Amino acid sequence: MKSALRTRLAEKMAGEITLSASPGEAMKKWRLAFNIAPGVLADELNFSPSVISDYEGGRRKNPGTAVVGKIVDSILSIDEANGGRHIRKFAKILYNDFDPDVIYDMHDYNMPVPLTRFCSAIACTHLVGPVDQQIYGYTVVNSENAILQLSANEFNRIYGWSTERALIFTNVSTGKSPMIAIRVTPIQTALRDSPGNLP
Amino acid sequence: MKSALRTRLAEKMAGEITLSASPGEAMKKWRLAFNIAPGVLADELNFSPSVISDYEGGRRKNPGTAVVGKIVDSILSIDEANGGRHIRKFAKILYNDFDPDVIYDMHDYNMPVPLTRFCSAIACTHLVGPVDQQIYGYTVVNSENAILQLSANEFNRIYGWSTERALIFTNVSTGKSPMIAIRVTPIQTALRDSPGNLP
């Protein structure tokens, strides 16, 4: 029997694909979110790879439920066979009731990670604030969608399990959204006393 | 723009239908859950009523995403036009993270309702305990699925907003599940001092 989490995630994926104006794009989005190559997916399905392309490219605009179901299931099976990393990630986000378009990833370490190590892992440049700190997790946020979809007090929840974490904002244009996240929460940020220094 | 709740519910419905081994039956289940007649649904869709029958009866075993989407949307639109009672009900259940197969309905009144009035409304027979009480809501639970799917502390959540409520157990065979619900929660029940009197 499949886990309840897997079932719920499958339902969400299938629902999104089914309701999408272009199911093909939605399928592609999920395949990419799980970081699966078209060929691998085709293999799992015992399909010719071109079939995947046909769907994702939109040649079949109105795929049947059976196909959608098979594809969703295969994506999840592949991930499960690889340790289920993405399933866990999405499960967590779903469980916290977030749209995966807002929170791309959220993770909590079970041990403190030095900021320097984290920084070098994601190849980022340190600009302000103290370096000798530890973090316990991170959240990757789509700035634009966060502004559009999150209410002020929902912003809080991007802090996940531990608030001592890195917040990674993608899609930043004017820099508005990170500032909102920082100002809107009662939580202290490491930058609190020098926000004016941000580039 | 459609409300976030409606969207989420639509996604759940579409997902369930799409993943179901018989999409037709799943469609029917939802139509019935929203208490909508086939003819009315067909009307909203500008379809001939026979189409609904064809799908629900399984003649078309593998409907395309477009059809599923249209049907889900129509069901929701009809309910919305009628005040959105069912949408609110399901939204609440989804929001509390319950499977609609476990909790059939959950409602909280905004004013106390005398037990006698509630009793006569659902035509039930009073067996034990005091009659002169007020309740603030009710929950309809599928006993069997509740036992199978709920963990001990999840049982708590059937109490909803107010704990002074009627719990209605359906599908009761041995009477086990109501007893579990009563024993497992720290909440006082009106029957606490005379459970032995239950028939």
Added chain:
DNA sequence: AGGGCATTTCGGCATTCAACGACATTCTTC
């Protein structure tokens, strides 16, 4: 019992899907 309604069954037809495989194109990787 029988008229009136809602629903299901079913034959039919145009359209589209499901899937393949051949071919063109775009990455990799050396």
Added chain:
DNA sequence: GAAGAATGTCGTTGAATGCCGAAATGCCCT
């Protein structure tokens, strides 16, 4: 920059969908 692998495009085929309307069935009512 060229060989090889992975993807994408496309023509093709049988099968199934999407939808209708006519006829059959079931259901309520007085």
